[in-house]
């Protein structure tokens with residue numbers, strides 16, 4: 001590893017946009033494939049390698065394959081623990097995982113068990129002494145419609161009350177070309193009123209002005225991607241104004257956007273636009289397994305693409321602490337941790 005790599009790995013980081021089943025590493029995938037050899041699934045079907053690009057449709061096909069491999073409580077426990085360990089090894093000190101609760105008739109998996117198992121994994125990692133604070137966002141997949149969305153919110157509410165602060169919010173994700181955001185407003189409003197934080201995939205693809213306008217009125221607590229919000233990308237000044245006025249942080253995932261072809265090249269990534277505005281942005285991975293990346297690589301990529309210094313990158317990782325969904329006391333603990341680690345990272 002060269003000095004730059006070492007710096008970005010040692011840099012303490014906050015990861016706020018990581019889909020559990022998109023974050024499964026090559027090594028964990030190997031274990032899953034060995035558990036289910038009859039499925040005949042190969043690595044080329046679950047990840048998009050270096051230099052490769054796929055259409056959005058093709059990317060969403062990948063998740064269907066992964067879901068076949070992860071369909072028992074045992075799988076979910078292993079996947080969750082491996083993903084948490086890998087983020088910890090990469091220098092992530094605070095992680096918000098997100099995942100869509102699934103039921104599988106074949107294996108008897110229920111949505112409640114699904115969430116319970118992820119919580120169990122978080123607790124086990126904690127008791128093993130891993131230096132990472134992990135929280136969970138329960139995800140709504142747009143493909144499943146408004147009724148399932150409402151059920152999901154109710155389930156998340158129950159877990160928010162019973163999980164000792166581990167379940168902190170709701171994510172709206174899934175294929176952005178399916179359905180319309182307006183159908184999810186009642187569920188999202190209920191979540192917000194009940195004390196769940198909202199992170200919404202917004203303007204991930206072009207021509208979603210009306211949907212973005214509606215969803216921004218909630219307003220959400222964070223935005224995933226927001227690729228097409230600003231006027232140069234076919235968005236509008238009114239959308240930008242709403243985001244800025246409400247100080248809504250953006251979760252930005254460079255490799256994901258390049259490999260999913262919503263952004264043509266790194267130098268044209270909307271990180272630049274929002275960073276120049278001085279608006280809070282958080283660098284994230286989205287799906288580190290599918291896109292073959294990790295958070296330290298994403299930080300290094302931002303630094304090299306936009307010519308930011310190590311000091312500026314430190315500031316970015318530190319400012320991400322203010323965007324987390326966990327309570328104020330956790331923010332204070334993390335700020336102290338960053339202070340303590342500073343001399344070691346800049347030795």
Ligand SMILES: CC(C)=CCNc1ncnc2c1ncn2[C@@H]1O[C@H](COP(=O)(O)O)[C@@H](O)[C@H]1O
Nearest residue numbers: 019020021022056059060063099100173174260
């Ligand atoms: C296609 C592409 C470029 C992916 C990146 N952008 C994404 N946009 C919207 N939803 C996503 C994305 N990546 C993952 N997800 C959601 O996360 C799920 C996988 O994680 P999980 O099963 O919820 O644990 C997917 O089925 C999908 O609902």
Ligand SMILES: [Zn+2]
Nearest residue numbers: 019173224286
């Ligand atoms: Zn995402």
